[in-house]
Amino acid sequence: MKEEKWAALKERIFNIICFLATILPLCFLLWLLADTFVRGFARLNFNFLISLPSRFAYKAGILPGLVGTLLLMFVTIFVAIPLGICAALYLEEYAKDSWLKKFIELNVSNLAGVPSIIYGLLGLELFVRMLNLGPSLLAGGLTLSLLILPVVITSTRESLKNIPSHLREAGLALGASKLSVIRRIVLPLAMSQIITGAILSISRAMGESAPLIVLGAATYLAFVPVNIMGEFSALPLQIFHWVERPQAAFVDNAAAAIIVLLIILAIFNSIAAWLRQHHEKKRGGL
Amino acid sequence: MNHVTISRREKFVRRSVEFILACSGFLSVLVTLGVLYILISKTWIFFKQVPLSAFFLDTVWTPLFSSQRFGIWSLVLGSMLVTTVAMLTAGPFGILAAIYMSEFAHSRIRKILKPLLEILAGIPTVVYGYFALTMVTPALQLIIPGLNGFNALSPGLVLGLMLIPTVSSLCEDALFTTPRDLKEAAYSLGARKLSTIFLVTLPYSRSTIIAALFLAFGRAMGETMIVAIAAGMKAHFTFDVREPIQTMTAYIVQVSMGDTPQNSIEYLTIFTVGTMLFVITFIFHAGSRLILRSKFKAKS
Numbered sequence: 063m064k065e066e067k068w069a070a071l072k073e074r075i076f077n078i079i080c081f082l083a084t085i086l087p088l089c090f091l092l093w094l095l096a097d098t099f100v101r102g103f104a105r106l107n108f109n110f111l112i113s114l115p116s117r118f119a120y121k122a123g124i125l126p127g128l129v130g131t132l133l134l135m136f137v138t139i140f141v142a143i144p145l146g147i148c149a150a151l152y153l154e155e156y157a158k159d160s161w162l163k164k165f166i167e168l169n170v171s172n173l174a175g176v177p178s179i180i181y182g183l184l185g186l187e188l189f190v191r192m193l194n195l196g197p198s199l200l201a202g203g204l205t206l207s208l209l210i211l212p213v214v215i216t217s218t219r220e221s222l223k224n225i226p227s228h229l230r231e232a233g234l235a236l237g238a239s240k241l242s243v244i245r246r247i248v249l250p251l252a253m254s255q256i257i258t259g260a261i262l263s264i265s266r267a268m269g270e271s272a273p274l275i276v277l278g279a280a281t282y283l284a285f286v287p288v289n290i291m292g293e294f295s296a297l298p299l300q301i302f303h304w305v306e307r308p309q310a311a312f313v314d315n316a317a318a319a320i321i322v323l324l325i326i327l328a329i330f331n332s333i334a335a336w337l338r339q340h341h342e343k344k345r346g347g348l
Numbered sequence: 349m350n351h352v353t354i355s356r357r358e359k360f361v362r363r364s365v366e367f368i369l370a371c372s373g374f375l376s377v378l379v380t381l382g383v384l385y386i387l388i389s390k391t392w393i394f395f396k397q398v399p400l401s402a403f404f405l406d407t408v409w410t411p412l413f414s415s416q417r418f419g420i421w422s423l424v425l426g427s428m429l430v431t432t433v434a435m436l437t438a439g440p441f442g443i444l445a446a447i448y449m450s451e452f453a454h455s456r457i458r459k460i461l462k463p464l465l466e467i468l469a470g471i472p473t474v475v476y477g478y479f480a481l482t483m484v485t486p487a488l489q490l491i492i493p494g495l496n497g498f499n500a501l502s503p504g505l506v507l508g509l510m511l512i513p514t515v516s517s518l519c520e521d522a523l524f525t526t527p528r529d530l531k532e533a534a535y536s537l538g539a540r541k542l543s544t545i546f547l548v549t550l551p552y553s554r555s556t557i558i559a560a561l562f563l564a565f566g567r568a569m570g571e572t573m574i575v576a577i578a579a580g581m582k583a584h585f586t587f588d589v590r591e592p593i594q595t596m597t598a599y600i601v602q603v604s605m606g607d608t609p610q611n612s613i614e615y616l617t618i619f620t621v622g623t624m625l626f627v628i629t630f631i632f633h634a635g636s637r638l639i640l641r642s643k644f645k646a647k648s
Binding site: 081157272298 | 362380452576597622629
């Protein structure tokens with residue numbers, strides 16, 4: 063019976079090791095976040111949100127970065143989301159099972175594995191130089207759009223796959239065309255899930271900085287970027303700029319800007335989570 | 349027979365919608381072609397000016413100095429050092445977390461822990477860079493004397509933290525979907541849970557676990573901001589994780605931050621380094637997919 067006890071003990075120990083391996087990284091993250099919040103909280107006030115960066119840490123704010131990030135978001139919403147949804151509709155609803163479809167699918171999954179900085183190199187040559195957009199907000203938004211395109215396509219396809227095919231067949235049996243089945247049945251049912259995926263992809267784009275740096279975006283911008291063809295900055299770039307500064311006061315600013323960025327991303331993710339729950343409730347009976 | 353007549357306009361609308369959707373589908377192919385064209389064409393020009401031997405048979409990387417040397421291996425080694433530290437962190441933690449969630453955790457606890465772990469992957473990398481430079485490095489310096497302010501160890505650890513969900517979520521799915529009859533066969537032979545995990549569940553999921561590690565490896569090689577902030581900006585052929593190093597990605601950032609004239613040799617180097625990075629990440633990503641696909645084929 064001694065062996066039996068020893069075996070039970072071993073199992074218990076392994077259980078605890080696995081539990082610790084799950085919980086320790088989370089505790090570590092909690093420590094990092096808590097420290098950052100404490101450090102940045104003192105700098106966080108309304109003036110910080112509406113001021114321009116400055117040589118003096120106590121006067122500096124994040125307005126250009128904040129506006130830049132929001133405008134970049136708009137560009138990606140209008141470019142990546144429609145293109146991604148259209149591509150997903152083509153692959154799920156129209157494309158026949160051929161080598162062509164397989165080739166496009168292979169492509170999408172390959173693109174998902176390309177490091178973000180390579181998209182920066184693509185944007186630099188294609189948008190900044192060849193199309194002559196310069197290191198502009200538009201070039202940045204288009205680059206981020208290409209970056210999240212595979213993510214949007216994949217998540218939209220998952221949502222379309224979740225629509226049971228008998229609903230499509232019911233529509234077709236009633237004499238509706240493929241297009242009206244998609245417009246009246248598939249899209250309305252899949253919409254909330256598609257939007258959830260879109261929000262998550264956009265929040266990923268908003269945290270990106272590497273491709274924007276390669277494009278030549280400013281990490282220090284002394285004006286608010288309202289011109290879509292003009293120079294721009296973004297919140298992550300502003301954080302990068304302040305982290306690189308040796309003075310501790312600027313690192314405090316970086317902590318405060320991180321709080322703002324994380325709050326924005328948390329809001330986005332909560333909306334997505336809420337939509338998903340809402341959707342699951344609604345779909346419960348289907 | 350009652351024919352439904354379709355107006356010409358309606359026909360045109362249907363055709364053009366299908367055409368537009370197909371074009372969006374092809375766009376991803378164009379993006380791939382664009383990436384390949386840009387990387388290959390610039391790399392081609394680069395190698396017209398720099399012999400292949402100066403690139404592959406040297407270990408000193410100083411394109412931004414007056415005495416230019418182009419030994420890529422010091423950048424590749426820099427990336428490998430950080431990635432190794434990251435994999436030694438994300439691998440064990442990710443696999444153990446996956447075992448905990450699929451084998452031990454109560455489903456209610458699992459439902460709480462899973463989204464919490466996903467948060468690790470959702471935090472922007474520039475924030476992780478801040479963590480590495482301002483908090484993890486100073487903390488490590490208390491334990492490891494002689495640790496440089498910029499080093500490969502701290503960004504590697506933080507990058508590993510970020511990659512835990514990449515490893516754990518794929519592994520967890522694999523462990524969780526191990527056929528019940530296999531596990532029950534082991535139990536019925538008198539095996540305990542622990543031996544079932546090590547002799548049935550883990551071996552059965554082996555290929556998916558390897559695929560998850562490949563995927564994480566590719567991501568770690570391509571990660572930019574954490575290393576650009578916390579690993580230093582000095583290409584250095586060293587195996588010492590306490591020293592400042594430069595990765596391929598961090599080098600591209602360094603050049604992009606400066607004023608490099610277009611089509612100068614310095615400007616071309618970022619595309620050549622980009623090609624190298626693309627090839628390495630592609631191999632690992634494709635490898636991961638091939639393993640997963642052959643597994644699914646074998647199953648069906």
